Amino acid sequence: MVISVSQSAAAAKVELQSPPRTRARNAALDHARTFLTLVVVLHHAVIPYTYFGHTDPSSFIGFDCIVLATDSFFMAMFFFLSGLFVWPGLKHKPPQVFLRDRLLRLGLPFAIAVLTLIPLAYYAIELRANPDASFSAFWWKTVTVGPWPSGPVWFIWVLLAFDLSACLLYQLSPTLLDPLNRLSLRGFDRPRVVFLFLVAVTAILYVPLRVYFGPNHWFEFGAFSVQSSRVLLYAAYFYIGAGIGAANFERGLLGAEGQLSQGGLPRWIIVTLIPYCLLWGLIAVKRLVLGNPPVQPDWYEAAYGLFFAVFSAGMMFCILAYFLNNRRSEFSVLDRMQADAYGIFLVHYPIVLWIQYWLFDFNLPAVVKASIAFVGTTLLSWGATWVLRQIPGAKNVL
Template sequence: MARSDFLDRIRVVLTALVILHHAAIMFGAPGGWYLTIPTDNLAEKLPFAVFVSVNQAFFMGFFFLLAGYFSAISYERKGPARFARDRLLRLGIPLLVYGFVLGPLTVAIAGVHEGEPLLEHWAALATRLYFNIGPLWFALALLIFSAAYLLWRYLRNRASLGSWSPSHHTLLLAALATGACAFLLRLVMPTGQEIWGLQIGYFASYTVLFAGGCAMAGSRWLEHIGPQQARRWRLVAWLVGPLLFVYGIVVNLVLGQPFETSGGWTLPALAYAFWEPFVAWGIILGMLARFRRTGDPSPRWQPWARQAYAAYILHPPLLTAIGLAAATLPLPNMLKFVLSGAIGVAASFLVARLALRLPGAKSIL
């Protein structure tokens, strides 16, 4: 099965969005990052909140959809033993290297902002085998999902690839079911709480999208989405997207009540749980339709696509160091975000290109 070039272009854009997402959190958006330079300017806080909220609704879920799609195709091509070895190699090794080397390095870089000496701090963390999973929670989650897929194929006696092609009604039911599961899941594990670095509160959509990608691999539906179906869901995203923020402004600024969406028996938590999949489905289908192209792979995009996974792994220490330097500039946080984000994306892909030249790196990254 040929790999579609436009899906690789989407991976590049999603990787850049991850870096920009973390840059936004670093300079005032809600969320957690190694280094945070908060802002009290409402004119900055609101755009930051909108940017990271919309990102969170779809971008990691889109990664899981693509991962499920290509995992099923990979299993079909390689068989269970080689597929398992490949997953352990490509996910397990980066997870360990990041956890024991790059994660502690990023913590040490962020500590410079508080006056900690960089090398001594990093050495102290490394000496006590400090493990920091950071954004490589994604690799851990994919290891778990890949093991589940292997088990499922084993129980199904190595059944052939799924050939599911969802209709409008199926997508609607999936969005409603995902929203309901997210709301119930967050009663137990609100967003922001972690187990092994995994924010379980977001895993309703991650699980549905990974499973959907596996189920659609046989039909290659991601590569043949009809324009009418994409337009309909893109319209849904445009209509539903602003509603959560309007609701939040009314509750928080007009009524003076906290707009808590992380979990619990509250209307904001319920609204957020159902808002996410409808926005996600619309953006994902819209991007798939928009990026689809015919003809030969683009020579301009191919090197970036090859570097995307390595850029994702390497960006935390680079972005944190860039943010640390930008924090000293006499600029508003919004401009620091734009500057750090742009440099962070370019630096991450550049260092990724260099990393891929290391012996054995191409077989892992």
């Protein structure tokens, strides 16, 4: 049976702030965040069939390549995309209205998910270890005794916390992010300036925490959890996104006529592949030279954290460059899924775990199992979201 390997992987649409009505929807960003939702589903669909999360008899080394890549960038990019629309939202809404909307859009789904969907998801894992366990007993133990994992929806409460902090900071100084916005203006012609700034800031914030906490430590309080080493990295992505989105959007990094939108994708791919290969090199050193110890030397964690920061930023720039350059192209599937992407993120986790539970005893290749899990989870999550959105008032939340 499968347990999603770090909850970060877990993954996640992720609720991305809706653009304010004063700005026309950006098709490229819509495509990017819907694409990332599918990446979240893929991430969870393949984890059991990897060396890292080998909880199924079948495995495939190619899935390790996927998980290493996805776990290293997609949650950070979700925070970046979410941050883009925070400052404009605060400009056009009184703080009490902004907070009410965030509580409705983030707080309510989080509360419902951790009380229903997440216990239902982990019940599939409990049955593998204890086939006679009843769901009611498992649910009561989860919410009273614990552990109470939040799965991928940890993202939602952390995003809500960032939104609340942004609301407070905006009240203190609406011009607080102007330096980041000026940096975005420079990024219109020279996106590498923003890239290097992002790498520098995230490396400074991430590497020391990774050395101190290690890669797998989570802060946990009931259903509230977050990966300790990454919390400041996520905050950096969120606030850099907020600074880029604060003003002058079309004259900044993500402008339609900017250099990032005009091509150069091959260069960003090369920039991204270098740290990715170096990450694999460090993994080989850990397994073949260090003997795969449970705790790595500080130099190892520092080097890994640096390559992680470069790869994470590079992947985000690759995805943004691709979708910005193809904003006028037809992405019919992504367009049709866009309205349901948040719901897919919320409901996919129990679906993928139960599909994997059902597949466990079948003697099938890992590629076949993962394909069934990915396609089945995507379609069922999409259908479930569509049904939920027909409930009166549900579209205000989902």
